Amino acid sequence: MIIETLYAHFLECTSACTDTRKLEKDCLFFALKGDHYNGNKFASQALDSGAKYCVVDEAEVAIDERYIVVDNVLETLQQLATHHRKTLNVPILALTGSNGKTTTKELIKAVLSKTNVTTATQGNLNNHIGVPLTLLQINEHTDIGIVEMGANHPKEIALLCQIAQPDYGLITNFGKAHLEGFGSLEGVIKAKSELYDYLKAHHKVIFVNENDPIQVQQTSGYEQVHKFGLPTSSDTRLKLVKSQPCVSLTYNNRTVNSQLAGTYNFNNMAVAIAVGSYFKVNREAIINAIEKYTPTNNRSQILKQGNNTIIMDAYNANPTSMLAALENFKQLQQGKKHLFLGDMFELGQTAANEHQFIVDYLEQHDLGQVYLVGENFYNTTVTSKWIQKFQTVEALKFYLNTTRVEHSFLLIKGSRGMALERILDML
Known part of the structure; x- marks a missing residue:
């Protein structure tokens, strides 16, 4: 389909959508494919749920004029966006x-x-x-x-x-x-x-x-x-x-x-x-x-829970942001401090060295009681008594069931996949 024709259909719609769970009435639905999903299979559902048109790239699913067949749905979405941007x-x-x-x-x-x-x-x-x-x-x-x-x-x-x-x-x-x-x-x-x-x-x-x-x-x-x-x-x-x-x-x-x-x-x-x-x-x-401006979604949030003060920075982590968070935490003049640090993901072959580097930093700087969580941190070499390792969040939870963290300043940081915000329910 010529992009100008598709754009005319887009202008008839209220929005563009790729998720049948978040459809707006009279939207233009793009049936994207991924490694574990095929949006073409949900095209009819999207129309039944209120979509005005569906862009698909499997011709067999197109049974009436509400289906717009293209060679590649993702590329078409990108081309339409650029065309719109130019207008x-x-x-x-x-x-x-x-x-x-x-x-x-x-x-x-x-x-x-x-x-x-x-x-x-x-x-x-x-x-x-x-x-x-x-x-x-x-x-x-x-x-x-x-x-x-x-x-x-x-x-x-x-x-x-x-x-x-x-x-x-x-x-x-x-x-x-x-x-x-x-x-x-x-x-x-x-x-x-x-x-x-x-x-x-x-x-x-x-x-x-x-x-x-x-x-x-x-x-x-x-x-x-x-x-x-x-x-x-x-x-x-x-x-x-x-x-x-x-x-x-x-x-x-x-x-x-x-x-x-x-x-x-x-x-x-x-x-x-x-x-x-x-x-x-x-x-x-x-x-x-x-x-x-108030931070949300586990990004640099300061939270109060009981008599603890928490820096919740668990939305994501990499070696640079982790080190910056530790440097910042080191400057705090509060009394008791606890650090809950989760694995950093997508580091490839550097993962072992980068996690060990963070551990070495923690051993050189007594920032407080440290709890390391995840496979990568679990496989590091630790010698300091103030650093404890847990292979999983569940293992940490078992430990916290018998240990109270009170009147303390806490840092919680890890990659999104670790979902360390769960720790709040354990404290």
Whole structure:
């Protein structure tokens, strides 16, 4: 089917959808295929549930004019999103990075929404499916679109840039994430910098953190750059004031007090302030947005449970973010401290070394009582009496049934697959 014809059908619909469990009435349903599912088998169900049309790539399921048969549903979704993007007179800001993408995106949205109608990636739907769906949510009422881009292999960011065609972009940081796909930190830098490559080639604007030497190096010689950070050369100057219990910084002769835990969130806040400043959001509105933003979904949350205070950062973890969390926790001046650390996933052949590196750090710095959870941490070598290992969360639960953790400051951090938020119910 010619994409213009499909686009005409899309304009008749309320939205685009890929999940029969989340259908909107009169939506355009895309019957995607995966390793363990085939959306074509649910096309008729989608129509019965209220979809207006279904895009399928198995002709035998198409029994009437409500089915739109294409060669490849995923590629068609991506092509439709790009076609839609070209019809919009809306600036698109793209962001990627190893850590802090979703928090940064939410902070930017909070700031820009003070004076603009914004449409942003929902949750962390930042891949080759989520980016097209985000673009298809943008309409003529949107002033600015914010598109989060994730990747775990080279060339993925380049593909997402071709789909979204951003006008502005930024990279939160470069860290040891998804090493199974990228191979090394150098591989991460090269892959994430595909966003820089696109923006430079198309003479678009890049936001650069001058406190990050890798960002400065990767954008050397670029024409359209908005710099932010501590140096006097920065277009938006910001300085960290304190990080305990939450991050505070100075901006434009004002102190900004956030509800975000962890020194690493200084850079996430700085990005949002720089973007807001560039787009002429006034100072008071920017400060209000940052100070009112409350973290959710197990990302840098400070929780109170009984007489314990908890830093809940269990949404995800990699060697860089884990070390940053430990460095931040080390600075806390509280009394009793407990650390619940779960395995870091997608590290490939580096997994054993990276987990042992974290253990070696913990042995060199007495941060408190440490509980390591997961196969990778369980297989590390531990000599310190303050570090205990548990092969599974269930094993930890059995231990906590006989041990009380009270009047303490806790850090809970691990990869999403570990679901360490379950620990809250065990304490």
